[in-house]
Amino acid sequence: MVSLINTIDTGHEDIIHGAELDYYGLKLATCSTDGIIKIFDVKNGNQSLIRELKGHQGPVWQISWAHPKYGNLLASCSYDRKVIIWKEAGSDWIKIYEYNNHDSSVNSIAWAPYQYGLILACGSSDGSISILTCNTEFNTWECKKISNAHTIGCNAVSWCPSNVPDNMFESKTSSTRPPIMKRLTSGGCDNCIKIWKEENDRWIEENRLEGHSDWVRDVSWSSSIVIPKMQIASASQDRRVIIWSSDDFINWTSTILNTFDDVVWGVSWSLTSNILAVTGGDNKVSLWKTNVENQWICINEDASCASILT
Amino acid sequence: MDVDKVPELEIPDKLSTRDGICLAGNFITNSKLSFSAFRNITRQTKDVPSPYANKEDVKVFHLQPNFIFDDPILRTLIGEANGIFVTLQELQKDGNKQDYVKISRTYRSIIRACLEKLQEAVDTSEEYQNFITILYSIECIWHLSEILFIDPIPSNVVTPQLLEWTRFHFPAAERNATDLLLHGRDADESEEYWPSVKGLILQGQIDVARAILQLHSMSESNAFKMAEQILKSMPSYNIYGGLSVQKFRSQWQYWLTDTERKLSTGIFATEPDLEEIIYIIIGNTQTWNKFIKQSQNWYELFPGFLFFTDPACKSFELGTLAQCWINRWANIKDFAHSNFMKHLDKVILYLLESDIHKVLHSIQQIGDNQWFVTHLTDLLYNCGQLELIGENKLTDCEDFRLSLLFDFGSTLMARDSIWLLGINYLEQCGLEGEGAVKTLLSRIPVKNEKQALKVIEIAQGRGYIEVEHEICKIFAKRSMALGRPGNALDWAIRSKDTTYVTSITDFFLEHYSKTGEMLCEDVLSNIGAKMFVSPRLVFLVKYFDFYQFYRKKDFPAAAELLINLLDSKITPEFFWPSLLVDTIPLLESNIPQIPSKETAIILHHVESDLMPLIEKKKSKVRDNPEIPVEVIKHYRIENIEEIVKLLRLACARNISRAFIIENTQKNLVAC
Numbered sequence: 001m002v003s004l005i006n007t008i009d010t011g012h013e014d015i016i017h018g019a020e021l022d023y024y025g026l027k028l029a030t031c032s033t034d035g036i037i038k039i040f041d042v043k044n045g046n047q048s049l050i051r052e053l054k055g056h057q058g059p060v061w062q063i064s065w066a067h068p069k070y071g072n073l074l075a076s077c078s079y080d081r082k083v084i085i086w087k088e089a090g091s092d093w094i095k096i097y098e099y100n101n102h103d104s105s106v107n108s109i110a111w112a113p114y115q116y117g118l119i120l121a122c123g124s125s126d127g128s129i130s131i132l133t134c135n136t137e138f139n140t141w142e143c144k145k146i147s148n149a150h151t152i153g154c155n156a157v158s159w160c161p162s163n164v165p166d167n168m169f170e171s172k173t174s175s176t177r178p179p180i181m182k183r184l185t186s187g188g189c190d191n192c193i194k195i196w197k198e199e200n201d202r203w204i205e206e207n208r209l210e211g212h213s214d215w216v217r218d219v220s221w222s223s224s225i226v227i228p229k230m231q232i233a234s235a236s237q238d239r240r241v242i243i244w245s246s247d248d249f250i251n252w253t254s255t256i257l258n259t260f261d262d263v264v265w266g267v268s269w270s271l272t273s274n275i276l277a278v279t280g281g282d283n284k285v286s287l288w289k290t291n292v293e294n295q296w297i298c299i300n301e302d303a304s305c306a307s308i309l310t
Numbered sequence: 311m312d313v314d315k316v317p318e319l320e321i322p323d324k325l326s327t328r329d330g331i332c333l334a335g336n337f338i339t340n341s342k343l344s345f346s347a348f349r350n351i352t353r354q355t356k357d358v359p360s361p362y363a364n365k366e367d368v369k370v371f372h373l374q375p376n377f378i379f380d381d382p383i384l385r386t387l388i389g390e391a392n393g394i395f396v397t398l399q400e401l402q403k404d405g406n407k408q409d410y411v412k413i414s415r416t417y418r419s420i421i422r423a424c425l426e427k428l429q430e431a432v433d434t435s436e437e438y439q440n441f442i443t444i445l446y447s448i449e450c451i452w453h454l455s456e457i458l459f460i461d462p463i464p465s466n467v468v469t470p471q472l473l474e475w476t477r478f479h480f481p482a483a484e485r486n487a488t489d490l491l492l493h494g495r496d497a498d499e500s501e502e503y504w505p506s507v508k509g510l511i512l513q514g515q516i517d518v519a520r521a522i523l524q525l526h527s528m529s530e531s532n533a534f535k536m537a538e539q540i541l542k543s544m545p546s547y548n549i550y551g552g553l554s555v556q557k558f559r560s561q562w563q564y565w566l567t568d569t570e571r572k573l574s575t576g577i578f579a580t581e582p583d584l585e586e587i588i589y590i591i592i593g594n595t596q597t598w599n600k601f602i603k604q605s606q607n608w609y610e611l612f613p614g615f616l617f618f619t620d621p622a623c624k625s626f627e628l629g630t631l632a633q634c635w636i637n638r639w640a641n642i643k644d645f646a647h648s649n650f651m652k653h654l655d656k657v658i659l660y661l662l663e664s665d666i667h668k669v670l671h672s673i674q675q676i677g678d679n680q681w682f683v684t685h686l687t688d689l690l691y692n693c694g695q696l697e698l699i700g701e702n703k704l705t706d707c708e709d710f711r712l713s714l715l716f717d718f719g720s721t722l723m724a725r726d727s728i729w730l731l732g733i734n735y736l737e738q739c740g741l742e743g744e745g746a747v748k749t750l751l752s753r754i755p756v757k758n759e760k761q762a763l764k765v766i767e768i769a770q771g772r773g774y775i776e777v778e779h780e781i782c783k784i785f786a787k788r789s790m791a792l793g794r795p796g797n798a799l800d801w802a803i804r805s806k807d808t809t810y811v812t813s814i815t816d817f818f819l820e821h822y823s824k825t826g827e828m829l830c831e832d833v834l835s836n837i838g839a840k841m842f843v844s845p846r847l848v849f850l851v852k853y854f855d856f857y858q859f860y861r862k863k864d865f866p867a868a869a870e871l872l873i874n875l876l877d878s879k880i881t882p883e884f885f886w887p888s889l890l891v892d893t894i895p896l897l898e899s900n901i902p903q904i905p906s907k908e909t910a911i912i913l914h915h916v917e918s919d920l921m922p923l924i925e926k927k928k929s930k931v932r933d934n935p936e937i938p939v940e941v942i943k944h945y946r947i948e949n950i951e952e953i954v955k956l957l958r959l960a961c962a963r964n965i966s967r968a969f970i971i972e973n974t975q976k977n978l979v980a981c
Contacts (some may be wrong), residue, residue, distance in 0.1 A: 002319050005342070006372035014363040015331070015349045019370040024755040030370060033349075033360055042372075058357060069783035071791060079357060088791075137813060138363050223749070235325075237827050265350060268336040272746045272754065274721055277343060283326065285335030285345065294711035 008040060008047045018266040022072070023063040029074055031060035037076055037086070039093065051093045056080050061107050066102075067114035070136065075120050077106035083122050083132070097141050102126050107155050112182065113162035121184055123154030129186055129196070131203060146196060146203045150188025157186045158221045159194075160230070183249070185232050187216030193234050193244065211254045214238035218266045233257070233276055235264040241278050243296070257288060258295045275299070319373070321345055325366040338372065339753065340720045345371040376678055376858060377725060383431065384441060385728070387424040391685060392731045399738060403692055410693035411461045417685060418456070421449045432545055440677075447654045448682045450479050454661050455686060458625060459695045466624040467547070472613035473514045480610055483509025490522050497525040504583045512591050512601060514617040516541055519587075533581040540569050540588060547621040555622045578978040593619045599642050608639045608651075609658050614860065629663035666696070670710075684718040684735070687711050712739050716746065723750040731767065737772075751777045759785065759797075766804075779805045786810055790817070796830025803840050803847070811844040816882065818850055823888035826946060828857055852878075856892070868901040869896045874916050886919045890957055891946050897960040906968035913961045916954065924950055 010016060014033035019043070028040040028047065037053040037060055058079030066073035072088035073096075083099040083106055100162040104125035112119035118134035160183035163268050182198040183206070193209040193216055214237035224232040232244040232252075241257040241264055262281035269276055276288045286299045326333040326347040334348035346369065349360060379388045394416050401409055425445050432438045457471040471555035477484055488508035490497040497503055503526075510519040520541050528534055545561040547553070553561070569592055589597035598615065605611050612635050616623055623631060636659065640650060651659070651670065660668040673683045688711055690696040696707045719735030729750070736743035736750075751769055756762040762785055769777040782805030789798035795817055802810040818829050828834070834854045841851040854876055859868035872892060874913050875881065881889055893912050896903045904912070947953055 002373055002375050004319070004321070004371055005374045006370075007322075008370040008372075008397060009615045010368045010369040010370055013359070014368070015325070015360050016346055016368050016370070017348075017351075019336075019346050021342055021344065023753070025342070026755065028370065032368065033363070059351075061351075069780065069787055073789050137809065263350070265332075265348060266334055266336065271340040272716075272749055273336070274716065274720075275340075277337050279332070279334040279336075279348065281332055281350065283332040285333060285343075292706050292713065 006042055006045055006047065008042065010038060010040075011049070012036065012038065017060065018062045020063050020065055023068045026073070027063065027065075029063045031063045031076055033059040035060060035078070035080075037063060037074070038262070039074070049050050052084055053093055053095075055084050055086075055095055055098075056082060058105075061105070064111055064120075066111050066118060068072075069114055073118075075109050075111065077109045077122055079105045081106060081124070083109060083120070083130070085120070085134075090114055096139070099130065099132055099143065101130065101143060101145070102128065104153070107153070108157045110157045110159055110179050110184075112159050112184075115162040116180065116182055119182075119224070121157045121159065121186075123149070123157040123186055123188070125153040126234050127153055129154055129157060129184075129203075130185075143172050144201075144203060149186055149194065149196075149205075150190045150192065152189035154188040155185050155216060156188075156218045156220075157184060158219050158232070160221050161223055185219050185221055187219035187234055187236075189215045190214060191236070191238075193219055193232065195232075195249070197249075206249065207252060209234075209244050209252055209254070211242050211244075212236040212238050212240065217264065220267045220269055222269045223271065231273070233269065235267045235268040235278065237263045239263055239280075241267060241276075245277075256295070258286075285294070321371050321373075321385050323347055323371065324694070325362060325368060327363055328366070333363070334585055339724055340750070341374055341724050343373045345373065375721075376677070377680070377721070377729065378441065378444075378677065379679065379681070380725070381435075381441070383424060383427045383438075386427075387420055388681065388722075388728065388731065390420045391681070392418070392734055394686065395685065396734055398689065398692055401692065403694065406694070407461070407693070411456070414452070414456045414460045414689060417689070418449060418452055421445055421452065424760055425449065431743075444676055444678050447657075447676060448673075448678065450654065451657050451669075452682070452686060453478065454658060455669070455690075455768055456737055458661060458664070459666075459690060460693055462625065466626065467622060468625045468628065469514075469547075469613060469616050469621050469623065473617055476610065476613045477513050477515070480513070483513060484515070484518075487515075487518050487522060490525065493525070495525055496700070497522060498527055508583075508587060508590065508601075511587050512611055512614045514614050516544065516591075523584075528581070531581075533578050533584055536572060536577050537581075537584050537588060540572065541591070544591060558622060565855050591618055602639055602642045605639075608636050608655055626664065629665075632662040659848065666690075679721055680714060684714040686882055712742075715739055716743060719743065720746055720750065723747070724752075726755070733768065733772075747772070748774050748777050752780045755824065756781065779807065785808060786814065790814065795821075796833035799830070799837075803837070803843055806843055808844045812846040814846060815846040815850045816884075819846075819882060819885050819888075823885060828854065835861045846882060849875065849878065849880045849882070849885075853889075855894075856951075860892075865896060865899060865901075865903045869908075872896065872909060873904065873908045877911055881919075883919075883923060886915070886923055887947055887950065887953070890916060890920055891953060894956060894960050897964040902964065902967050902971060904964055904968065906965050906972055909961050909965045909968060913958070913965075916957050916961070920954065920957075924954070 008028060010030045010032070012030065012034055014030035016030050017034040019028060019033045026041065026043060027050070028042050029037060030040070031037045035054070035056050035058055038048045038049060039051045039053065040051055053076070056076065056078035060076050060078045063074055064077045066075070074086045075083060076086065077083045081100065081102045081104060084095055085097040086093050087096045099122070102122070102124040106124045107123050108123040110121050112121065114261070118136055120132045122130045122132065127148050127150050129149045131144045131146070133142045134140070135142065155171060162180065184196045185193060186196065187193045187196070191210070191212045191214060194205055195207040195209070196203050198205045212234065216234050216236045218235040220233045222233070229245045229247050230249070234242050234244065239260045239262060243255045243257050243262070244252045245255070246252040257276070257278070260278070260280045260282065264278055264280045266279040274289060278286050278288065280286070286298050288296050289299050291297050321333065323333065325331060331347050332348050333345055335343050335345045338344050378384055394413060398413050401792060425442060428438050428442050428445065432442065453475055457468065457475060463471065483506055486502045487510055490503065490506060493500065507519050507522055510522070520538060523529060523534060523537065526534060545563060545565055546559060547558050569588065570938065573585070573588060578588065586597055593615070598611070601611060612632065615635065616631065620631065643650070653675070657669055657672045660672065670683060670687060673686065674680060676682055687696065691707060691711045696711070715735045716739045719732040719739070722732030722735065732750070733747055736747045739746070751765060751774065754765055756765055762781055765782055766778050769781070782801045786798045786801035786805060789795070789801060795814060797817070798810070799814050802814050822828055834851060837847070837851050841847045855867055856871040856875065858869060876889065890912070893904070897909065897912070
């Protein structure tokens with residue numbers, strides 16, 4: 001039923017923390033404890049190493065590809081407190097920006113929806129979140145910082161998709177669209193999930209979602225741009241995955257997707273956000289989907305779950 | 311196919327089996343997943359190489375569900391089915407029963423055609439046998455669904471249709487019968503004679519069987535004559551025959567008693583095969599048991615048995631009757647455990663039980679990427695049967711259909727060559743589907759401009775402007791990276807993104823002022839009204855016009871345009887030196903080209919635009935003495951100070967010349 005279409009031997013000396021395909025799925029970037037980032041061409045089941053990017057002095061936790069309208073751009077964050085933006089220039093990769101303004105390991109990075117511009121959010125163990133905005137005309141970077149976003153540390157950041165607010169706040173009578181409201185969610189060691197929004201050029205805390213009893217390890221805003229309900233999935237060391245949903249950004253309701261046998265480390269939405277993949281410490285990756293009664297069911301564990309009508 | 315077992319795939323990764331390491335999975339797209347070993351890092355984790363460093367290979371795995379429609383033969387199936395699907399949607403749930411029956415038959419006919427193609431090619435690929443099994447199941451289930459749900463007989467008497475169904479799916483007897491009929495007299499010489507006749511009888515094909523019996527060399531014997539008489543007089547239940555069920559049953563009972571009496575006379579003692587046939591038609595338990603033992607599938611003989619024992623049974627009784635028959639069948643076949651039912655066996659039972667939930671549930675597990683369940687559900691929904699058999703839970707049925715269409719459409723859209731078909735399914739799914747189309751359209755891995763244009767055409771046709779713009783931006787960026795600025799400019803203009811167009815236009819202007827070479831003249835001369843997307847582009851196009859006039863030595867037009875450009879307020883700062891240098895030859899030309907007022911304008915721009923720019927550059931050089939910055943140095947500008955002098959001088963000379971001419975002309979007019 002399922003087959004392995006690619007096996008990439010990364011050649012990293014140590015464990016990898018991220019393996020991201022670019023927008024079209026043609027290039028793979030990996031990052032590892034060995035401090036190196038590698039870029040591979042993956043076409044038709046073959047892979048070839050294009051480049052090794054060396055610039056971090058510690059484990060690289062995450063990498064992220066920017067939207068291709070900005071060219072081939074890769075961001076990386078590391079234990080060495082740095083965030084680096086790399087750019088493909090001809091056959092080479094160059095470092096175009098290095099951000100050094102965190103006091104501790106930078107754990108998570110995420111590019112904003114491309115419609116907002118070239119913007120990167122970074123969450124760090126120093127508890128703060130940085131928002132780096134590039135002026136693409138002059139190639140300069142501007143930084144805004146949310147200090148003390150999560151006490152003890154921020155583990156994950158994820159952006160709200162851009163199309164959501166547009167339709168929802170558009171009143172039928174007025175022809176002018178309200179300004180796009182940028183939103184971001186983050187999860188941290190204070191067991192909280194927070195939602196931030198940009199207002200008058202400042203990032204403010206719009207909401208705080210409390211429901212986990214241990215560190216939140218991952219948050220992911222569903223990429224769906226149409227379902228009138230927004231959803232955020234969060235994974236925590238309390239062994240639970242919670243789905244937070246709202247249709248007005250004010251009231252958020254939580255549904256416990258499941259309590260797992262072990263700590264859950266990661267949540268990942270499919271492209272159209274109809275399936276959620278959950279990675280747990282029990283060495284299992286489970287896939288979840290809502291049935292017609294809006295209940296979450298695991299679709300890869302039990303064949304009988306495939307029943308949707310009954 | 312063991313469907314109750316969850317398919318498992320072992321990912322060959324040693325690293326993830328080590329202590330403290332697990333396997334992490336992330337979505338890449340809708341159907342692809344990426345897996346790699348994951349180690350949790352906590353505050354306590356020391357910043358040293360992990361215990362596994364340099365011990366195991368570090369791998370990344372990409373997984374994807376198998377997709378059977380990449381095969382060229384099956385590709386035609388998916389393409390044709392898509393066409394039927396679209397026709398069906400056009401009926402908008404408002405067709406009559408005949409429309410839906412026709413659509414159902416068209417679906418079945420493309421399955422049949424595909425099966426035949428596969429059978430011809432079965433030797434060329436190992437997979438084909440598997441595809442044949444899958445499609446055969448689909449055909450069989452679809453046919454029965456059509457009989458029971460899409461084209462139900464008003465009176466609910468289904469035996470004749472069921473018999474037709476078995477004949478279609480167990481065609482051996484019919485095929486042999488044709489051979490025998492062609493053989494003519496003494497057909498009984500063939501080894502296949504008796505098995506064929508019995509096969510026909512078991513499928514209720516009495517008339518054909520009688521014709522073949524006539525071909526037997528002994529057909530004139532008493533036994534054969536008697537058999538013929540019995541078969542001929544057998545009452546048949548026909549809803550259009552006007553007989554009530556009671557009346558038919560009493561007729562049947564009379565005929566049965568008569569036949570049993572004839573049997574007991576021993577007339578068939580010399581013809582045991584003939585005798586067996588008579589035993590079949592009177593439903594003799596032992597005889598039927600013997601044939602059950604020889605049969606392969608439980609449903610093979612079931613319709614025939616109904617025909618001889620309960621021909622007037624109604625479709626809602628089928629479930630109970632089938633259950634009894636299965637018990638008997640399993641008993642005789644010695645299937646002690648209940649697992650003897652294979653997937654197709656079960657689905658057929660669920661169909662006869664009218665348990666549509668179970669049917670739709672089970673057919674999701676056929677390895678066809680949900681092609682069958684999606685199309686059948688959609689058809690049942692459209693002809694209004696899904697809600698009837700779904701116990702009238704309309705919204706549930708609708709949601710179920712939509713979720714199938716959504717998943718199937720998304721699956722197709724993620725495939726390279728058939729993404730276009732996927733849109734038709736997603737478009738049935740309201741806003742959610744539209745959103746998915748937009749998301750997936752912009753993710754189609756376009757390899758070249760031709761493909762990009764195709765995607766854009768589709769996006770345009772559906773009014774997905776943002777998708778079109780996004781792709782254009784990507785291609786503009788890509789063309790720039792490949793050193794094709796003309797192309798990039800074209801794409802950027804299509805994307806209607808002003809910033810983008812401006813930045814590429816700047817590239818053109820900078821290139822020109824540095825090298826004197828005008829890039830991609832063919833592109834520039836074809837921009838036309840599209841230039842208004844960015845003021846900078848307007849400037850470029852107008853400047854290009856000037857450049858053309860100048861080259862054609864049309865100096866008056868060139869001069870006029872140049873003055874307009876100088877005064878247009880859209881000149882980019884960096885282009886002032888270049889633009890002003892262009893005035894020198896016109897100011898210095900033998901025949902005066904620029905009047906006094908315009909010359910003053912040039913001078914004004916030299917002083918208010920060029921000079922500040924030079925000052926700015928100079929101060930930059932002063933502030934950063936370590937960086938070697940040239941003040942302004944282009945191909946035409948060796949020394950900017952010299953140029954400024956030259957400009958001022960040229961202006962002065964021209965203005966004096968112009969004054970003389972203008973005043974003389976005025977005097978002439980005055981005279």
